Amino acid sequence: MTCLSVELPGLNLNNPVMPASGCFGFGREYSEFYALNKLGAVIMKAATGGERYGNQTPRVAETPSGMLNAIGLQNPGVDAIIANEVPFLEEQDVPVIANIAGSTVEEYDAVASAFNNVLSVKALELNISCPNVKEGGIQFGTDPRMAAEVTKKVKAASRLPVYVKLSPNTSNIVEMAKAVEAAGADGLSMINTITGMQLNLTTMRPVLANNTGGLSGNAIKPIAIRMIYEVKQHVSIPIIGMGGISNAEDVLEFLLAGASAVAVGTANFHNPYACPEIIENLPDILQQYGFASVKDAVGKGHD
Amino acid sequence: MKKCTDMLVKSVHEIALETVEMTLADAFITKEAAPGQFLHLLVDGHSLRRPISITDIDRNNETVTILFKKTGEGTRRLASLQPGSTVNAIGPAGNGFSYDSSIRTALLIGGGIGIPPLYCLGRELLQNGINVKAVLGFQTKQHVFYEEKFKMLGGTYVVTDDGSYGHKGFVTDGLDFAGHFDHYYSCGPIPMLRAVTNELTYRPGSISLEERLGCGIGACFACVIQTDNAGGYRKICSDGPVFAAGEVVL
Numbered sequence: 001m002t003c004l005s006v007e008l009p010g011l012n013l014n015n016p017v018m019p020a021s022g023c024f025g026f027g028r029e030y031s032e033f034y035a036l037n038k039l040g041a042v043i044m045k046a047a048t049g050g051e052r053y054g055n056q057t058p059r060v061a062e063t064p065s066g067m068l069n070a071i072g073l074q075n076p077g078v079d080a081i082i083a084n085e086v087p088f089l090e091e092q093d094v095p096v097i098a099n100i101a102g103s104t105v106e107e108y109d110a111v112a113s114a115f116n117n118v119l120s121v122k123a124l125e126l127n128i129s130c131p132n133v134k135e136g137g138i139q140f141g142t143d144p145r146m147a148a149e150v151t152k153k154v155k156a157a158s159r160l161p162v163y164v165k166l167s168p169n170t171s172n173i174v175e176m177a178k179a180v181e182a183a184g185a186d187g188l189s190m191i192n193t194i195t196g197m198q199l200n201l202t203t204m205r206p207v208l209a210n211n212t213g214g215l216s217g218n219a220i221k222p223i224a225i226r227m228i229y230e231v232k233q234h235v236s237i238p239i240i241g242m243g244g245i246s247n248a249e250d251v252l253e254f255l256l257a258g259a260s261a262v263a264v265g266t267a268n269f270h271n272p273y274a275c276p277e278i279i280e281n282l283p284d285i286l287q288q289y290g291f292a293s294v295k296d297a298v299g300k301g302h303d
Numbered sequence: 304m305k306k307c308t309d310m311l312v313k314s315v316h317e318i319a320l321e322t323v324e325m326t327l328a329d330a331f332i333t334k335e336a337a338p339g340q341f342l343h344l345l346v347d348g349h350s351l352r353r354p355i356s357i358t359d360i361d362r363n364n365e366t367v368t369i370l371f372k373k374t375g376e377g378t379r380r381l382a383s384l385q386p387g388s389t390v391n392a393i394g395p396a397g398n399g400f401s402y403d404s405s406i407r408t409a410l411l412i413g414g415g416i417g418i419p420p421l422y423c424l425g426r427e428l429l430q431n432g433i434n435v436k437a438v439l440g441f442q443t444k445q446h447v448f449y450e451e452k453f454k455m456l457g458g459t460y461v462v463t464d465d466g467s468y469g470h471k472g473f474v475t476d477g478l479d480f481a482g483h484f485d486h487y488y489s490c491g492p493i494p495m496l497r498a499v500t501n502e503l504t505y506r507p508g509s510i511s512l513e514e515r516l517g518c519g520i521g522a523c524f525a526c527v528i529q530t531d532n533a534g535g536y537r538k539i540c541s542d543g544p545v546f547a548a549g550e551v552v553l
Contacts, residue, residue: 025522029541032520033307045524053527053534060517060525062351062377069517074524074536217350269518270350272307272393 002283003293006040006261008238009186010123010161011095013040013261016294017251017279020242020265021046021099021125021165022071026085027092033272038279041095043263044081046127047114048100049107051077056209061198066217066244067266068196070210073101078114090120099165101127105153112158124160125240126151126185129167129192141167141192144179151183161186163240166231168194168223177231188231189240189263191224217266218244225257232258232299246274248281252289256301304335305396305520309389310342313366315382320445321373322416323382324358326366332394333365338424339399339511339545342369343519345391346377353377354516354540356490357395358419359426370419370448396519397544400424400488400509408434410484411453412474412499414491415441420511421490422449425456436460436484438477440491444468475502487548497553508548514539528552 004015019030021043027036036042054074061068075081078100089096098121102108108126115121128141128150140146147164155162164180166173168191177188193214198207206212224243232239241259245251246267254262267274282294291297310327318324332342336357343352359368373379384390400420402409409428411421418439425435435457441447444467453459460477461469470476474491475498489499490511500508517525521541528543529536529552537543537551 023518023523025524029518029520029522032305051534053529053536054524057526057528058515059527060351060515060523062349065350067350067517069523069525071524074527266350269352269523270345272518272520 002286002291003295004279004282006294008240008260011041011097013095015040015279015282016255016261017275017282018043018097018261018263019268019275020263021127023265023268026081027089030268030272031092034276036089036092036094038276039094040261041097041122042089042092043097043125044085044089044099045075046073046099046101047075047078047081047111048073048102049078049110051075051080058208059210059213061207061213063196063198063215063217063219066215066219067269068198068208068213068215069193070208070213072210078111082114082118086118086120095122096120097123097125097163099125099127100154105150108150109153109157112154116159121160123186124154124158124162125189126154126162126164127192129165129169138167138169141176142170144175147176148179148183151180151185155184163187163189165189165192166227167192168220168227173227174230174234177235181235181237185237187238187240188235189242190231191220191227191243194220194223216244218246220244221250225253228254228257228259229301232302245278246270248278248285251278251282252285252297255294255297256299258299258302260298305394306331307391307393308332310392312384312386312388312390314386315384317382318370319448320443322370322446322448323373324368324370325381325384326368327390327392328364328366329392330365332392333360333362333367336360336367336395337399338427339420340395340397341544342367342392342394343396343516344381346381348380349377351517352393352519353381354396354519356420356511357423359423370416372416393519397540398542400511400545402428402431402433402486406433406485408436408484410481410487411435411437412478412487412489412491413437413439414474414495415446417491417495417511417513418449421488422452424488425453429456436481438462438474438481440464440474440477440495441468473498475499478502493553500548500553503548509545510548511545512539512543512551516540
């Protein structure tokens, strides 16, 4: 029997697979396709202090082996999420991770504090890497000093373990990872989307109303693998890996690179059963490559 | 209820310029489908699905018909599927058109590839004793489809942008022809829907919208449309694609 369970700060997961923030809403829609307690955990869509409408449409564009999105952190605000969305997830009997975003250190502090009284939320994912909102945290995600500052503030405000979600839109991912580890991060989430753009040949203008968007999907998997592999060699906190995962082989590749668990994003749009199918196939794939458990495979891609 | 399943391709025909009619079989989707709903179709080699409106529902043969325009690589590949092959669909997705017994005569106003869902609706309205009239707009004579089928439902007025068939002009030029009606149903490009709703403020109406979708089931917030300037919104894929005229800002 292949062991899929994973223990991470604050999280005892039955398996290492969870839907990535922003690709799964608050779970309701996918619960029409399968029972959410099959998942390792659910990472909720980003919460900000107040309600946000987000960007103009079009907000998505298809690209070779991926997609661009510029949603713009649309969400009803942290209080409405706690009141209206968390209770539904509580009924699903699945660990919940809250993704938090903000435009100021004070907003991050307030959103993090708001989840202190929500017992079903087991960890925070600190979003300092949304590329689609000027004030959506990316300024914290590209400067190691600012990343460390917001991490410290959120750690001080929250009773929960904090996983800092790193942006690949930086010249030195290792420096970013080390800075947030030193600031007290309990884990890392990596990677967020990569800034990109697509032009329409007929209109000769960008397809997305926001002009730029975040590239996701299979196209970015090698970038995620490279960054996780490099970061793994320099930090000791666990990594939740993401970026283009669409099958169980991809999951194993992320584990080998150094991830302890994974998140699946764009693949959910392609196949609403992506997460449960990956979980179902994972034991066979682990066994096929000689691993008795998920834990056995973590970091095995390193010398 | 909707599900994600492989549908069997029964037939594929090009019925007008770049316009393809495809019939797909699946017992569950045919049983559940209603006019105005759509199928979210997976095309090999493409990461995002294509939302295509349901044009007709044949409950006896357990098939639904869709019509789409070959506008890019994805829809061209979809059109190349052969009978006997399968296509993966999430469906029936979205909320369809609604009607009640207060409506005695309905006016269908369609533009281009927005016309197909109105055919499905027109058939159902007629079966429920509601009179149907239609104003249909196409780009050119080569783009015209389903004119005879709509004429079987009721009086039909065809316009083309360049006057190469029917009357020259826009669908709004055909509204006078329609005479009295109790409710209108419209689907087409946003500028057309804006013109139609501005013209017909004196009658209740329903409109169906088109947008680029992400997940197609309401989870990703890619396809929202504003309802006011104060942050109100609807998701086109799951709250719509059909809305009451005036419910969303066009």
